[in-house]
Amino acid sequence: MMTQAPETPQALYRALPSMDSLxxxxxxxxxxxxxxxxxxxxxxxxxxxxxxxxxGSERRLPTWCGELAQLxxxxxxxxxxxxxxxxxxxxxxxxxxxxxNLGRAQQSEAAIRAVTSVMRYPxxxxxxxxxxxxxxxxxxxxxxxxxxxxxxxxxxxxNNAAAVLLMLSAVAAGKExxxxxxxxxxxxxxxxxxxxxxxxxxxxxxxxxxxxxxLKDYEQAITENTAAIMKVHTSNYHISGFTxxxxxxxxxxxxxxxxxxxxxxxxxxxxxxxxxxxxxxxxTPQAMLADGVDLVSFSGDKLLGGPQSGLxxxxxxxxxxxxxxxxxxALRCDKLILAALEATLIHYLNPETLDTELPIMAKFARxxxxxxxxxxxxxxxxxxxxxxxxxIELVECQTQxxxxxxxxxxxxxxxxxxxxxxxxxxxxLEQQFKQAARPIIGRMSxxxxxxxxxxLDSEAELLAELSTLGMQL
Ligand SMILES: *Cc1c(COP(=O)(O)O)cnc(C)c1O
Numbered sequence: 133m134m135t136q137a138p139e140t141p142q143a144l145y146r147a148l149p150s151m152d153s154l155x156x157x158x159x160x161x162x163x164x165x166x167x168x169x170x171x172x173x174x175x176x177x178x179x180x181x182x183x184x185x186x187x188g189s190e191r192r193l194p195t196w197c198g199e200l201a202q203l204x205x206x207x208x209x210x211x212x213x214x215x216x217x218x219x220x221x222x223x224x225x226x227x228x229x230x231x232x233n234l235g236r237a238q239q240s241e242a243a244i245r246a247v248t249s250v251m252r253y254p255x256x257x258x259x260x261x262x263x264x265x266x267x268x269x270x271x272x273x274x275x276x277x278x279x280x281x282x283x284x285x286x287x288x289x290x291n292n293a294a295a296v297l298l299m300l301s302a303v304a305a306g307k308e309x310x311x312x313x314x315x316x317x318x319x320x321x322x323x324x325x326x327x328x329x330x331x332x333x334x335x336x337x338x339x340x341x342x343x344x345x346x347l348k349d350y351e352q353a354i355t356e357n358t359a360a361i362m363k364v365h366t367s368n369y370h371i372s373g374f375t376x377x378x379x380x381x382x383x384x385x386x387x388x389x390x391x392x393x394x395x396x397x398x399x400x401x402x403x404x405x406x407x408x409x410x411x412x413x414x415x416t417p418q419a420m421l422a423d424g425v426d427l428v429s430f431s432g433d434k435l436l437g438g439p440q441s442g443l444x445x446x447x448x449x450x451x452x453x454x455x456x457x458x459x460x461x462a463l464r465c466d467k468l469i470l471a472a473l474e475a476t477l478i479h480y481l482n483p484e485t486l487d488t489e490l491p492i493m494a495k496f497a498r499x500x501x502x503x504x505x506x507x508x509x510x511x512x513x514x515x516x517x518x519x520x521x522x523x524i525e526l527v528e529c530q531t532q533x534x535x536x537x538x539x540x541x542x543x544x545x546x547x548x549x550x551x552x553x554x555x556x557x558x559x560x561l562e563q564q565f566k567q568a569a570r571p572i573i574g575r576m577s578x579x580x581x582x583x584x585x586x587x588l589d590s591e592a593e594l595l596a597e598l599s600t601l602g603m604q605l
Pocket of ligand 1 (some may be wrong): 291292293294296319323364365366367397398399400430431432441442535536
C-alpha cells in the first residue's frame with residue numbers, strides 16, 4: 133500500500149483520536165466521575181463530529197488534536213452548559229413588580245416551606261385525614277376562600293385564563309354570552325375574550341359601544357338562548373371621558389329576573405385594600421359576590437401574591453358544575469401550587485402581617501425615603517468600583533404594578549443609575565449585569581441603565597454582586 137501524504141483527508145481522519153482512547157484519558161475519566169459517562173461521551177461525540185466536518189471542509193485537524201488540554205476545556209464548557217439551570221434567581225430591578233416575563237409574584241417564606249415539604253413527602257392531597265376517606269384537592273383552598281370572601285365555594289385551576297375558559301365552557305357552551313363592547317379586551321399572549329368564547333363553544337353577543345354601555349343594551353340582548361352576562365375587568369387599559377358602564381349590582385338583579393348567570397373575570401382580584409400603598413383599590417371578589425355576581429374569577433399570582441393559579445369563587449351549584457366538567461381535570465392544579473396557595477391565603481387571615489410576609493406587598497409598602505437611604509449607601513459603596521468608566525447617580529423614578537394591573541398608577545421610587553463615560557459602554561455593562569451569578573435585570577432609559585430599588589430583595593447581596601462586577605470591569 134502506498135503511503136499517503138499527511139494532508140490527505142484519509143490521513144487526517146486517521147489522525148483523530150478514537151472515542152475509546154479519549155474516554156480513557158485520565159483528565160476525561162475525572163470528567164466522567166462528575167458528569168457521567170453518557171454526557172461526556174455525547175460531548176466528545178459532538179467534538180469529533182465537528183472535527184470530521186472541519187477535515188471535510190478545510191482539510192485540517194482542529195487545534196485541540198495536538199493539545200488535549202484544549203479539548204478538555206471545550207468539554208468542561210459544554211458540560212457545564214448542559215447541566216446548568218435556566219430557571220435561576222435574577223434581580224428584578226426593572227421597575228415592574230409583577231413582571232410576567234420574570235415569573236410574577238415572589239412567594240412568601242411560608243409558601244416556600246409549604247411547597248418544599250409537599251415535594252419531599254406524601255401529602256393528603258385528595259384524602260380527608262379526619263374521616264379517613266377520599267377528599268377533594270380544592271377543599272382546603274375552598275374553606276379559606278369561604279372565610280376570606282364569603283363565597284359559597286371555590287374551584288382552583290392553572291391560571292385565570294383557564295378559569296375563564298372553564299367558567300364559560302361549564303356555564304354557557306352552545307349558548308349566548310353577552311359582553312359589553314368596552315370590555316372585549318386582549319390580555320396579551322393571545323388571550324382575547326372573543327377567542328376564549330369561541331374556544332369554550334359560546335356565542336359572543338356584543339352590546340353597547342366602546343365607551344358606553346347601558347342596562348337596556350343588556351336587557352334587549354337577552355334571548356331564550358342566553359346563558360350568561362359576563363363582565364370583564366379592563367385592568368390593563370383605561371377609557372376616560374364620556375363613558376358609561378353598568379354596575380354589577382344592577383346586572384345581578386337583571387340576571388336573577390331573567391334566570392341567567394352573571395359571571396365576572398376580575399383579572400387581578402385583590403383581597404386587600406391597596407390604597408394604603410398609594411395604589412387604587414381594585415374591585416374585590418367579595419364585593420362582586422355581594423353585588424350578586426354568580427361566579428368571579430381572578431389570578432393567584434397577580435395582586436394576591438401567590439403562585440400561578442386561577443380561582444373561581446361563587447355559587448355552590450355553579451362551582452359543582454365546574455368541578456364535574458371534564459376540562460377541570462385537565463386544568464387542575466398540582467400539590468405544589470395548592471400548597472403555596474394555601475400558605476398565601478393563610479396570611480390573609482391576619483391582614484396586618486401581609487406587608488411583611490408577602491414579598492410583593494413588602495415592595496409596595498417601602499417608602500421612597502427608605503429607598504433613597506438604600507440608594508445613597510449603594511452609590512457611596514460602589515462609585516469607586518465603577519470609576520472611571522461609569523458614573524453612578526440616584527434618580528427619582530416610578531414603579532409600576534405590572535401584569536396589566538393599574539397601568540396608570542405609579543409608586544414613587546429611586547433608581548441607581550449608570551451612565552457610560554470614556555472607556556465605558558452601557559450595552560456592555562447591561563450584558564455584564566445579565567451574566568452576573570444572579571443576573572441583574574434593569575431598564576435602559578435615556579442612555580442610562582437604571583436599577584429601580586423598589587424591586588430589591590437584599591441590599592447586602594446586591595452590593596456584593598455589583599462590587600464583584602465593578603472590580604471585573
Ligand atoms: C391577567 C388577566 C387574565 C389572565 O390571567 P392569567 O392568570 O395570566 O392567566 C384574564 N383576564 C384579565 C382581566 C386579566 O387581567
